Amino acid sequence: MTTDLEQAPANPPEPTEAPPKLAAGPAALIGVLALAAALAAGHLVAAFVGIKASPYLAVGNAAVDATPAWLKDFAAGTFGTADKTVLLGGMAVVMVVLAVVAGLVSRTWAWPGQAIIGVFGAVGVAAVVTRPDLGQFAVIAPVASLVTGVLVFRGLHHAALAQGISSPSRRRFLFAGVAVGAGLAGGAGQWIGSQDAEASRDALGPLVPTRVAPPIPPDADFARLGTPTFLTENHDFYRIDTALVVPQIPAEGWRLRLHGMVDREITYTYDDIRRRPLVERVVTLCCVSNPVGGPYISTAKFIGVDLADLLNEAGVRPGAEQLFSTSADGFTAGTPVSTVLDPGRGAMLAIGMNGEPLPIEHGFPARLVVPGLYGYVSATKWVTELEVTTWDAQQAYWLHRGWAEQGPIKTESRIDAPHGSVPPGRVGIAGIAWAQHTGIAKVEVRLDNGPWQEATLSANVTDDAWRMWWAQVQASPGSHTVTVRATDRSGYTQTDQVADVVPDGATGWHTINFVAQ
Known part of the structure; x- marks a missing residue:
């Protein structure tokens, strides 16, 4: 026997609603x-x-x-x-x-x-x-x-x-x-x-050096013939560094710690540096990543103090080999102590560039400038620490990445003019050559693998800066190549052997093509 309850049909299940969904x-x-x-x-x-x-x-x-x-x-x-x-x-x-x-x-x-x-x-x-x-x-x-x-x-x-x-x-x-x-x-x-x-x-005002660099003679460049101007404007100066964002360090908050293999550790403020007698030097800086004929080279008047004076005040101990510099962005570089202490080298802690405080993107408040060495071992920007040490004790940023321990700048040259098509006949060729701290003695050019002919050099402002050159070649109608090579004051003529920028800078003769028509 069944009851009414047993005979009643079961309630059908409620249909489940799908959860809302975004487009x-x-x-x-x-x-x-x-x-x-x-x-x-x-x-x-x-x-x-x-x-x-x-x-x-x-x-x-x-x-x-x-x-x-x-x-x-x-x-x-x-x-x-x-x-x-x-x-x-x-x-x-x-x-x-x-x-x-x-x-x-x-x-x-x-x-x-x-x-x-x-x-x-x-x-x-x-x-x-x-x-x-x-x-x-x-x-x-x-x-x-x-x-x-x-x-x-x-x-x-x-x-x-x-x-x-x-x-x-x-x-x-x-x-x-x-x-x-x-x-x-x-x-x-x-x-x-x-x-x-x-x-x-902006609040610092102009920097007035006690020892001013000699004036730049009017024949220091051949800009009207196609070379760069002798001095590079700050906004045109090449910039190669590892900083994704430019460090922002007020001068009043900047400190430079000098320590390591020294008799006494010293910490300098910006005012400590600025109150010292300032020196102005014309220096050409070059990046080790510059390929043959490349653009990563510029010249400026740097203002600062002799780096050797700072080290001598701290008292460098025997056995010291490397000045290990650290940037505010964590970059590090190693410079030979012997080079920094060389009285004829002119290594600087720079706080000014072309008559004004360093541009922020070029190292404000202070940077290193060591003539004759590629920037990766000598030109630390936003520098905050200097440690006197040995090569074995510290390895700098680029040494960990396969670059050479020391980076003397190689004797090189570049052609800057002409470009594209020119009228046949006498064609002007112009460019730059550099062998910082050694100096350029001669530049030669040749047309289409013909004989070398000596170019006219600009005035030699300093052996720590580039030198401009100019020559003329006789070009018949058609396509041509021009090659350049430089000889420095030591008598060395740059090699034609092509080498990559790694580990210590590129080598080879720069060649360009042009059409006479």
Whole structure:
């Protein structure tokens, strides 16, 4: 016997409702906005704890340090001084792509995208805490970035799902607000992080050397014939360094610590250096990465103090071999102590360039300038520490990457004119030659592998600077090649053997093509 209850049909199960899901476009945009907010927050906080703690820059610096020498050479050769811009741009593209992926895999639930944004933040934290040139509070910047990124992703995701597709205007307003806020925060961080150094430099006024460099004679260059001007304007001076962001160091906060194998450790302030008798010297600097015929060479009047005087005050101990210099951005270089102490060398701690305080991108407040050595062993910018030591005790930045221990500049020459097509007949050829601290004695050119003919040299301002040259060749209609070679004051003629820039500078004769028509 059955009861009415037993005979009643069971209630059918309620159909389960699918969870709400974001459209692909808004989901991808959430990922990108969360990334932008994270980077902006980190950059803003970094303005107060050290701009290099900005996660984007810290990761970029870590990438630079981890890049093998061959790849750095390729980047420098391909992109020149824009290599850092290319690196940062490439990083930005990769991060945006990953942020889009974070949004697309989170169209229903926020946690996958939060996890990806969190990984971004963790990478930034790791990059900052492993930097030897950042203080203990620097980690606040990437932590702020991580927290902001996760919270913004979660907040935008929740708001977008709650509003649904029925209120696209509210969603657009929210997204736009986050984008504007991120832009303002990032811009504020950039502005705050760069103000102190600019204001400090502007307040210094002109630098007046006690020992002024001899005046530059009017025939020091053949600029009207195609050579560079003898002195390079500060804004045109080549820049090669490892800094993704230019260090911003106010003069009043700068300190130079001189220690190591010395009788007494000394710390100098900017005022200590500026109050000393200043000397002005004309010096041509050249990068070891300069290929044959390359552009990474410039000349300026540097103002500063004799580096040997500072070392002698500290008292260099017997057995010292290397002056190990450290930059505010963590870069290091090793210069032979014997070269620095050579009274005829003119090694300087420079604080001025072409009559004004060093430009910030060229080392303000102070840098090293050692004539006759490639920059990677002699021209540390934003220098904050000098350690007198041995070669075995410390290895500088580029030595770890396969470059030579010592880098004397090689005798080289370059053709700067003509370019393209010229009328047949007498054709002017012009360029530069250099053999810093040895000096150029002769330059020769030849047309189409014919006999060498001696070029006319400009006035010799100093053996520590480049020298301009000019010649004429007889060119018939058609295509031609011109080759140049230089001989220095020691009697050495530059070799025609082609060598790469690694490990100690390129060699070979520079040749150009032109058409007479």
